[in-house]
Amino acid sequence: MKRFVIGAVSALVLGASAAGAADYPSKEIQGVIQWGAGGSTDTVMRSVTPHAEEALGGTVVMQNMTGGVGAIALNHVAGQAADGYTLLMGAENPLLYKVMGLGDKDYSDFTPISILARGTPILVANPDAPFDDYAGMMAYINDNPGELRMGATGPGGLPSVVTAMINTVEGKMDVISVPYDGDGPALTALQGGAIDVMPAVLGAAIEGIRAGKMKPLAIFDVAANDKLPEVPPVTDFNDAYNTYLPWGPFFGVFVKKGTPDDVVAKLADAYAKGAENPAFVELMDNRGFSMMGISGAEAEAFLSKWQQGTTWLLQDAGLTKASPEDFGIARP
Amino acid sequence: MDAVLAFLTVFTQPELLLLVGLGTFAGVYVGAIPGLSVTMAVSILISFTFSWDVYPAISLMIGIYMGGVYGGSRTAILLNIPGAPSAIATALDGYPLAKRGEAGTAIGVTTVMSFIGGFIGIGVLAVAAPFVSDFALKFQPRDYMLLAVLGILLVGSLSSGSLIKGIFAGALGIAIGAVGRDPLTFTERFTFDLPLMQGGISFIAVMIGMFGVSEALMQLHHVNKDAVRQKISRIVPSLSTVKKHLPLSLQTSTIGVVIGALPGTGGDIAALMAYDHAKRVTKNPERPFGDGAMEGLVAPETANNSAVGGAFIPMMTLGIPGDAVTAIMIGALFIHGLNPGPMLMVDQPDMFWFIVGALVMANVFMLIFGLTGIKLFTKIVEMPRAVLIPLIMLLSIVGAYAVNNSLSDVYWMLGFGFFGYFMRHYGYPLGPVILGVILSRLLDDNWRRAIISEREDLGRFFGGIFSSPLSTVLLIAVILIFVSQTPLWTRAKAHILKPRNQGVQG
Amino acid sequence: MKIETEHHDGTSDATPGGYEGQRRPGELIFGAVMFLGSLFLVFSAWGIENTFGPNGLSSPRAIPLATTIVMAIAAGVILFKDARLPRVTGETVMKDILPVNVIILAVMLVAYGVALKPIGFLPTSAVFLIIAIKLLARRGWGWTLLVSLGSLILIWIVFRIVFTVLIPAGIVPEAEVIQMFRSLFQGAP
Incomplete structure (x- = not known):
């Protein structure tokens, strides 16, 4: 009896380690979501993963691991075995960790499975604000220096990048930057009049705009968006934005670098299929995200281009702790 | 007419009715076990109900939510371990009752009062949602800050032993809440360059440690003493008891709805504020507060259940979550192809009335399950302590781990468990620590937002307060409550009231 | 060893354990x-x-x-x-303040925290429960094993299976076992 038990257990253990990619996945896969339950990363991952599970023929158990602006989750996955059984489900900001002094790891320690979608930033204002478009806002700031309250979500967040872009293109704005811990709370404050202007991702603001609870000033893209065709792109006001746009936050699934290629291929294939699901596509469209669904070399190229552009933008705006140069990130 | 039909959807479809019931039943247990939270349960349900229609999915979630908020009171009363943060105040008077063998009565009153509070919350949601959400939006950072200060003044009513020890404990709680990377500037605070401290200290870990592990260690002192036999003959409170507490429960439910509707504050703060309110307005409780006063059960339980209806108000009218659970439900609505936001009430009024109907049903189920399963629950307290204590410890560990899947939370939980054990021995109250942790971010973030908005100018800051009626009222409330806690006021009041009291009694 | 703590035992938060007008040891x-x-x-x-x-x-x-x-x-x-x-x-x-029982349990809790990650939830918890219950209840081994392992399995099912909390598995190949059962129920291909 005893020998049987030992035999069975060792067979199980050996079986698991020797199985490799041929019958991957032979056990549950852990999906570590970098952000809290109910956030947009959480929603996106929980809605694409069931479709990917079908294609993969395995189970992905998702858990939220918050804290340290997502660095806790990233370091956790980086500390697991590179066997494809732990996925990192995250957003764009780890690419800024190094220059912001938030950690010494970023997506260069990971292999992208799929960059699912990209968001578009939009500048929105309280309906009572004394201006109706981007040009009006800039004129107001010039006439009333230090009076306009602009929402922010901490260094490295989308608003800080958009603000850095405006400062670089138009010269330094004299505004009050009021920090919130996410674009949801900040947009709530905007509707209550605690802040006047907020750079946010289109999907978070779209319903508020439709209801007239906030007014759009400009889309931070090179062309108008299908969802809000009447809102002008910021490049209509100033050509200089073409250098930095299109830019936007994104969502992606990653595994630790060193994961066997066939496992990566299998996962990439599953998530690509999952991202094509009509229900998921509709969800992303409703929230104003542009589908990407890229992987492999294309995804790597996208990541490094994103990192170059954004880190240097923040560096030039004086918002970084360390220069991108220190980490071998070349100026674009 | 459509509204009525939508409202009745849940009552006419047995499948939905069953799901609400199932959810409520599960919710009571999820709420009762410290470490299993409604937030967790609902986010797991998102993947689980992914392929379902939206009505069944929402039915199940609403059931869990309603049941879970109520369930937290069970372990608070029976074991002095609140199953959820919103039940902290319930332990203060519930556990003394269980020690007397009156857990059955305590649970009965709690259940009926939760039911009444739940209905008031739902009623306000159904009748006045747009009005309340407009009011909630008026709260500026400085108002949230004043609300936090108001909350911190509760330290006075939570420290029955020594006020100065309570003040120490409250300040300690605020400091604990500040540990880790500041979410607004990413500055490290009290991290001492340790990776363990980076993510901050989970508030649930502090709560489980201070109430769970330290309570279990305390119980070791009389491990061989027989458990208190619980009388469970009279569970449903008499009509006169309910009538007697009705005025108080109306007041505390109002507190619950408003605090629940404010984005950024939830049932935990509502329950503590309601407890404080009860202590203030109840002139002659049958038993003193902290010793098993019924009012001490009525207030927090009506408030946290009415906060459920409150939390749905900004969610349904504006697409803004009123708390963590409604945040996840908004995500669920997205996944099911709806667009929660200010237009939801216009585009899909049926959804609103369906949710109101499901909440009503969940509330009824809560009453049924609350009053029927008591025997089983009281058996838990009658278990030999030698088994109960190790199990509480194990559950505390797993629960602390489950909050954020993090081992450091387990270490924090154990650390605060040992610390809380000594605090109990030396007469430091634990309630204010938890209060401080809950309010820390609310106070800190909003103070900074408020003062940044006024360009760091204190003159402009106070000018802003007096230019807004809401802020002025809050500031006056802060001052009045503060003054009423100072010895000077107590003496003055005694002086003024003395002759009249003598006249009445004489 | 009789512990006299009936007076002000501090078990309720509302009546903390300190004394008014006197100082306790420590x-x-x-x-x-x-x-x-x-x-x-x-x-x-x-x-x-x-x-x-x-x-x-x-x-x-x-x-x-x-x-x-x-x-x-x-x-x-x-x-x-x-x-x-x-x-x-x-x-x-x-x-x-610190009777032997409390010290022993406190040390066991710390040991549990240290062992959880390398050894895993199931073995660590089993050992913890068995020793603690045996020590406190002083009853037979059969009863102790039954109570501790029974409740452990219940806790494991609730947290690991129902709530999918991924508690450190350590030396137990939990994920493989669960997958085995899962394919068993779904009718393995």
Whole structure:
């Protein structure tokens, strides 16, 4: 009896380690979501993963691991075995960790499975604000220096990048930057009049705009968006934005670098299929995200281009702790 | 007419009715076990109900939510371990009752009062949602800050032993809440360059440690003493008891709805504020507060259940979550192809009335399950302590781990468990620590937002307060409550009231 | 060993365990540690600096500094008051504050925390429950094993299977076993 038990257990253990990619996945896969339950990363991952599970023929158990602006989750996955059984489900900001002094790891320690979608930033204002478009806002700031309250979500967040872009293109704005811990709370404050202007991702603001609870000033893209065709792109006001746009936050699934290629291929294939699901596509469209669904070399190229552009933008705006140069990130 | 039909959807479809019931039943247990939270349960349900229609999915979630908020009171009363943060105040008077063998009565009153509070919350949601959400939006950072200060003044009513020890404990709680990377500037605070401290200290870990592990260690002192036999003959409170507490429960439910509707504050703060309110307005409780006063059960339980209806108000009218659970439900609505936001009430009024109907049903189920399963629950307290204590410890560990899947939370939980054990021995109250942790971010973030908005100018800051009626009222409330806690006021009041009291009694 | 703690046993938060007008054994040391700890935290709060912005009233330092100062003052007052109180007669640290049972369980909890990650949830918890229940209940091995393993399995099912909390598996190949059952139920291909 005893020998049987030992035999069975060792067979199980050996079986698991020797199985490799041929019958991957032979056990549950852990999906570590970098952000809290109910956030947009959480929603996106929980809605694409069931479709990917079908294609993969395995189970992905998702858990939220918050804290340290997502660095806790990233370091956790980086500390697991590179066997494809732990996925990192995250957003764009780890690419800024190094220059912001938030950690010494970023997506260069990971292999992208799929960059699912990209968001578009939009500048929105309280309906009572004394201006109706981007040009009006800039004129107001010039006439009333230090009076306009602009929402922010901490260094490295989308608003800080958009603000850095405006400062670089138009010269330094004299505004009050009021920090919130996410674009949801900040947009709530905007509707209550605690802040006047907020750079946010289109999907978070779209319903508020439709209801007239906030007014759009400009889309931070090179062309108008299908969802809000009447809102002008910021490049209509100033050509200089073409250098930095299109830019936007994104969502992606990653595994630790060193994961066997066939496992990566299998996962990439599953998530690509999952991202094509009509229900998921509709969800992303409703929230104003542009589908990407890229992987492999294309995804790597996208990541490094994103990192170059954004880190240097923040560096030039004086918002970084360390220069991108220190980490071998070349100026674009 | 459509509204009525939508409202009745849940009552006419047995499948939905069953799901609400199932959810409520599960919710009571999820709420009762410290470490299993409604937030967790609902986010797991998102993947689980992914392929379902939206009505069944929402039915199940609403059931869990309603049941879970109520369930937290069970372990608070029976074991002095609140199953959820919103039940902290319930332990203060519930556990003394269980020690007397009156857990059955305590649970009965709690259940009926939760039911009444739940209905008031739902009623306000159904009748006045747009009005309340407009009011909630008026709260500026400085108002949230004043609300936090108001909350911190509760330290006075939570420290029955020594006020100065309570003040120490409250300040300690605020400091604990500040540990880790500041979410607004990413500055490290009290991290001492340790990776363990980076993510901050989970508030649930502090709560489980201070109430769970330290309570279990305390119980070791009389491990061989027989458990208190619980009388469970009279569970449903008499009509006169309910009538007697009705005025108080109306007041505390109002507190619950408003605090629940404010984005950024939830049932935990509502329950503590309601407890404080009860202590203030109840002139002659049958038993003193902290010793098993019924009012001490009525207030927090009506408030946290009415906060459920409150939390749905900004969610349904504006697409803004009123708390963590409604945040996840908004995500669920997205996944099911709806667009929660200010237009939801216009585009899909049926959804609103369906949710109101499901909440009503969940509330009824809560009453049924609350009053029927008591025997089983009281058996838990009658278990030999030698088994109960190790199990509480194990559950505390797993629960602390489950909050954020993090081992450091387990270490924090154990650390605060040992610390809380000594605090109990030396007469430091634990309630204010938890209060401080809950309010820390609310106070800190909003103070900074408020003062940044006024360009760091204190003159402009106070000018802003007096230019807004809401802020002025809050500031006056802060001052009045503060003054009423100072010895000077107590003496003055005694002086003024003395002759009249003598006249009445004489 | 009879422990007399009926008076003010501190089991309810509403009636904390201290005495009015008397000082319990160890209370002065605890108060001193709190005071020194608070002073250290004041020092630490002073060192908080905002790298990305101004350090005035809106600094991330403001509230921590204010609260730690309140802590230090309160702890100082408590210490001063305690020092002047007479000691409780008839109580000792070993008997009333830290009896053997408490020390043993506390050590076991720390050991549990250390072993959880490398060894895994199931074996660690089993050992913890068996030893603790055997020690406290002093009943037969059969009863002890039945109660501890039974409740452990229940807890494991609720947290691991129903709530999919991924508690460290350690040396037990949990994920493989679960997958095995899962394919068994789905009818393996």
